[in-house]
Amino acid sequence: MTSSINSTNSLMRTYGLSGSGIDVDSMVEKLMTAARQPYNKLTQQQTLVSWRKEAYNSFYTSIGSFRNDKIYNFQMKSTLAAKTVVSSNSSAVTATANGDAAPINHSVNVLQLASGVTQTSTDKITTGTDKSTIAKQFGVSGTFSMQINGKTITVDSSKSINELVSSINKAGAGVSATYDANQDRFVIYTNGIGASTGIDYSGSSTQGLDFITNKLKLSALNNVTTSGVTSSSAIGFSDTANLAGQFAGLAGSFNLKLTMGDGTVANIAVDTTKTSLSDIINQINNIKDASGNQAAFASMDSSGKFILKAKDDANPIQLTGSDAAAISFLNNQLKLTSVVDDTAVIGSTGVSSSERVGTDLNAAIFPGNDTAFEIKISDGTNTQSVTLHYNNSMQEILNAINATGLATATFEHGKFSLKAKNSGAILDLSGSDATAQNFLTNGLLLTSQKGQDAQVKIDGVLTNQSKNSFTMAGVTYNLQSTGNASIMVQNDTEKVISSVKTFVNDYNTMLASINTKLDEKYDRNYLPLTDDQKDAMKDDDVTLWTTKAKTGLLHNDSILKTLRDSMRSAFTDAVSGIDGKYKSASSIGITTSSDWTEEGKLYVDETKLRAALEDDPDAVYKIFGTTDNSSSSTSDSSFNASRNGIATRLYKYTNTAINDIVDEAGTKSATAGDLTSVLGKQNKEYADKISTMSKKLQTLETQYYNKYSKMEEALAKLNQQTSQLSAMLGS
Incomplete structure (x- = not known):
């Protein structure tokens, strides 16, 4: 930008004392105008640099x-090969497609939507008349704990239910809670959806479980449908867990070779960190003879023993070619003591474990503990009470619950499952005593409730998805409800x-x-x-x-x-x-x-x-x-x-x-600070020259005024002398 040099106002000027009438300011200004010409040219050149920089930076922005x-x-x-999508049933599924999607039709069958879990009190929960504290609202005392998805929440009866809500929400348990004072109901729900979400109270104290179930009137055990509830993990031995996790000291891999009587050979490759006993049983049961019939049979019986047998004695199973680790597994882990090496021949009577290797349904679950408890099962119309003991066997528990006619209890792969027997029925177990609640939750590890993945068949292939919106082969499906739809992907020419x-x-x-x-x-x-x-x-x-x-x-x-x-x-x-x-x-x-x-x-x-x-x-x-x-x-x-x-x-x-x-x-129109670009460097050079010249002009202006001041002083002295001389001559 242009600039000018101003007179130095601090200069002590004495011109005008002589009465000469000379316009010193005007004379100095004219002299300085001529002297400023090189300075003005520099400022103009600097301004041009600034304008060029500004012009370039405008293009820097627009081109960018x-x-x-x-x-x-x-x-x-997605821009150059755009696709349009039409759903024949938008109430079931809608979709969009990117440029990678093929312009074809997809058949979609939504079997179930992904969902989380929401539990709401089945009835009003306040038993007292004062909601200021949990003690006054529910008639409980002291401090106790409850577990939600492995996180400990302390319930202090001297605090309010809203403070409990805050504690749950801050626990990082993957759930949120709220209390509706008007409806007098407690609500807890998962923050996400899909099978990986859920609400699990296992690990809670007996008092904590009683508070959850009978005070807050929650727990999925009062909302059991035909989909049921299942143990969150195996209760003891699990034939679906990897072998290394079930048998101490077992590691590595081995190959089990089974040769049928007709010469059919089956090689079962086992990785102990990935393969389960159930996997081995399934592979054995899938062995076919030359005629396509099942040639070998494997199972775990109710006493927890492994059984292996051939179809008949005319077609025995030979283990020739099985490696030493495979024979060791059969002998030492599965306790097939008659299988000492790979020369063993197994006929229709088969071989069985010499002792239990899995869960024995007839053995006491908690030996030595004869504590009794009562489970109350209600379907809204009928209620049945079942009295059990901790030292009952799993089979006794199954028999007792199934005898009610209201529920179906099963035990598979080390997990207990409980379901409503009749379609549409909803079971309520909340009337069970505190010991029973503890047994169901901490003994049988019944998860309160699990979310579910979406299940959908796309072009006949079943897929599970943790969310109701997902992308496959360039098509994003948005599931709305169960049902069938045809998704038509077309090129969007327009x-x-x-x-x-x-x-x-x-x-x-x-x-x-x-x-x-x-x-x-x-x-x-x-x-x-x-x-x-x-x-x-x-x-x-x-x-x-x-x-x-x-x-x-x-x-x-x-x-x-x-x-x-x-x-x-x-x-x-x-x-x-x-x-x-x-x-x-x-x-x-x-x-x-x-x-x-x-x-x-x-x-x-x-x-x-x-x-x-x-x-x-x-x-x-x-x-x-x-x-x-x-x-x-x-x-x-x-x-x-x-x-x-x-x-x-x-x-x-x-x-x-x-x-x-x-x-x-440079990148900005401003010249200050830009010392790297060509114009930025030029601007700095001009700025330095202008600064130097400005100082010189100020010095020159001062010199001009000093000269005129001295001239005025000389004229003033001359005038004084003249006046004195005139006075002397006049006298």
Whole structure:
């Protein structure tokens, strides 16, 4: 910007004392005006540098926006190969598709939605008349704990139920709680959905379980449907857990080779960290003879023993070829003591474990503990009481519960399951005593409730998903409810055409702004105004002059000219290496104006573009979005323009221009602090020169005033002497 040098006001001036009538200020100003000419030229040159920097930085912003907001998106398949999706049953499932989705129909059968767990008090919970504390609201005392998903929550009866809600919400248990004072009900729910979510109270103290079930009236044990509740983990031995986790000291891998009587051979490869006993049993039971019939039988009996036998004595099982580790596993872990080596032959009577290796349904669950408890099972109409003991066997527990006729209890793979027997029935076990609640929760490890994954068949293939929205093969499915739907994925030709037209308009706008600056003429007669010149002009005239002085600063600029030429070539040159008959912008109806005055403006022939897309739906994507993977990046010197699509080329060219602008003018219009760009360095050089010259001008102005002050002093003395002489002569 321009600046001027002001007089030094602190100077002690004595001119005017002589009465000479000389206008010293005017004379000094005229002298300084001449002296300031080199200074004014420097300030004008600095202003021009600042204006050029400003002009460049305007393009830095606009080109960057064009690259990031327009070109980047126009390289993506979702833009250039857009798809539209129609669902035949939007109440069951809706869908969207990206550019990678194949334009085909998908059959969708939603079997169940993913869900979390919500538990609400089955009735009003306040038994007292005062809700100020838990003690007064529920008639409990002291402090006790309850567990929610493994997190300990302390229940202090001297605090309020709202403080308990806060403690639960802060525990990090994956659940949230709330208390509705108007309805007088407590609600707890999982923060997420899917089978990995749930609400598990196991580990809670007896008093804590009683508080949850009989005070807050929660627990899934009062809402058991035919889907049931199951132990959260195995109660003892689990035939579905990996072998290494079930048998101490077992590790590594082995191969069990079974040869049937007709020569059929089965090799069972076992990885003890992955394979379970159930896996081995299933593989043995799947062995077929030459006629396709089951040739071998394996199982675990109710006493916890493993059994292996052949179909009949005429077709025995031989273990020849099994490795030593496999024989050791049969002998030492499964206790098949008759199988001493691989020469053993197993007939129809089979071999059985010499002692229990799994869960014995007839053994006491908690030996030596004869504590009794009562389980009350109600389906809303009928109620049955079952009295049990901790030292009952699992079989006795199953028999007692199943005898009620209201529930079905089973024990499989080391886990206990309880379900409502009749369809539509909902069981309530909340009337069970505190000891029973503790046995069900901490003894049988019944999880209060688990969330469920979505189950859906897509094109006949069953898949489980933890959420109701997921993406497969480029199609995002949004499950709404159970039911069937046909999802029709189609090429969205009209959207692609619209995208192309929008991009071409953006390109033309960018090109026009570049051409405008390149074509502007620079008039050297219009230099930046000095402050003195501005003071002498009207504001409107100053604006007009400044606008004219800024015009043409980037006339024929090499950076913009290179970018313009590169942008044009990006559209005119064909793309090599792509298949199909469409390889250039012109082949799909995008051409440059034949009018040279339009300086490369593009036009879109919609009819030709639509025909190309109907013939080859990926034509636009291949021409614009193709990327040559032999180049490490678009800024790499090895960039091969001919093997890259138009948008890829444009991204590279604009990126290069932006980098060149940064080298020339930095990233911001402000000159302060920019000491790296070419214009930033020039500005600093001018600033240093202007500062030096300003000091010299101030010194010169001071010298002028000092000279006139001395002249005034001399004239004053002369006048005094003259007056004295006149007085003497006159006397």
